[in-house]
Amino acid sequence: MSEKIGFIGLGIMGRGMTHNLIKAGFDVTVWNRTLSRAVEFAEAGAHVAATPAELAARCDIIFICVSDTPDVEAVIYGDNGVLAGISAGKLVVDHSTISPKGTREMAAKINAHGAAWLDAPVSGGSEGAAKGTLSIMIGGEAANIERARPYLEAMGKNIVHVGAQGAGQMVKLVNQILVVVNMLAVSEAMLFAEAGGLDLASTIKAVEKGAAGSWMLSMRGPQVMVRDWRPGFMIDLQQKDLRLALEAAEEMGIPLIATSMISHLYRTLQKQGLGSEGNHALIKSLEHLAGMEVGKQP
Numbered sequence: 001m002s003e004k005i006g007f008i009g010l011g012i013m014g015r016g017m018t019h020n021l022i023k024a025g026f027d028v029t030v031w032n033r034t035l036s037r038a039v040e041f042a043e044a045g046a047h048v049a050a051t052p053a054e055l056a057a058r059c060d061i062i063f064i065c066v067s068d069t070p071d072v073e074a075v076i077y078g079d080n081g082v083l084a085g086i087s088a089g090k091l092v093v094d095h096s097t098i099s100p101k102g103t104r105e106m107a108a109k110i111n112a113h114g115a116a117w118l119d120a121p122v123s124g125g126s127e128g129a130a131k132g133t134l135s136i137m138i139g140g141e142a143a144n145i146e147r148a149r150p151y152l153e154a155m156g157k158n159i160v161h162v163g164a165q166g167a168g169q170m171v172k173l174v175n176q177i178l179v180v181v182n183m184l185a186v187s188e189a190m191l192f193a194e195a196g197g198l199d200l201a202s203t204i205k206a207v208e209k210g211a212a213g214s215w216m217l218s219m220r221g222p223q224v225m226v227r228d229w230r231p232g233f234m235i236d237l238q239q240k241d242l243r244l245a246l247e248a249a250e251e252m253g254i255p256l257i258a259t260s261m262i263s264h265l266y267r268t269l270q271k272q273g274l275g276s277e278g279n280h281a282l283i284k285s286l287e288h289l290a291g292m293e294v295g296k297q298p
């Protein structure tokens with residue numbers, strides 16, 4: 001028999017994930033800080049809790065997907081937070097991308113109440129959340145992943161146990177380092193191609209299936225070519241994740257040279273008011289330095 005599940009945070013990601021849980025026929029309770037966002041879920045058959053504490057008291061498994069570390073902390077520790085409704089045997093699954101250190105601290109507090117914690121950040125964007133095809137990287141105990149698996153499978157396809165509590169968040173930061181360093185390579189290569197008078201579409205076509213191919217090149221390269229800066233993932237949120245990666249690197253005492261430089265390049269774009277553009281707009285910072293532009297207006 002399926003357990004009673006709750007979902008906190010019905011934003012771009014949480015919205016699609018929760019709809020998929022409801023569609024799969026599970027008993028779902030939702031809570032969102034801005035209550036109006038819960039209406040469509042009540043209409044789809046979910047219960048709506050008045051507070052995270054009420055949701056935690058009513059549900060066996062509590063899924064969370066909010067913005068940043070202080071936001072998960074607010075949901076857990078705040079007045080009428082999850083901690084006020086938690087009891088032994090419950091399971092908290094955090095899908096937000098937040099600090100690995102903050103995660104381990106919160107997990108310890110939840111564990112002290114006899115409840116379990118999985119950090120389960122996701123990758124795949126709003127499209128993956130809506131389609132139920134997210135990649136989910138999970139830190140915590142294998143038995144708890146098995147307990148959550150039926151629900152995770154309603155939201156994602158690539159569900160990987162990567163280690164102990166906090167490891168899920170660490171792997172998500174690995175993902176973000178790969179994304180931005182890759183986007184810098186795509187940006188520099190496209191600028192070079194444009195300066196050389198190459199046709200950008202055939203250049204991408206020629207290289208994308210070989211050793212230089214990547215998701216960023218194939219998905220974002222064509223968007224750059226037509227100067228379409230609509231976000232799959234916004235610069236402001238990308239910067240939050242780079243901050244988390246740089247903080248973790250600082251704690252470990254290791255250098256992240258390219259990631260650090262790219263975070264400064266993104267900062268120049270935020271300074272110009274471009275924080276809500278997609279992370280592929282990174283190329284604009286190189287264009288500014290080179291005094292030229294790539295591609296054509298749509």
Ligand code: NAP
Binds near residue numbers: 014125
């Ligand atoms: P979003 O659309 O901005 O939604 C954020 C959600 O968090 C909203 O429900 C918001 O409530 C809630 N929230 C924020 N601060 C809160 C607080 N202090 N207390 C209570 N609720 C709070 O963001 P999103 O794109 O869904 O991202 C959610 C998480 O998934 C982030 O950690 C993000 O990095 C990660 N992620 C995003 C993507 C993506 O492509 N968007 C991909 C992978 C991972 P309100 O409705 O009241 O504002």
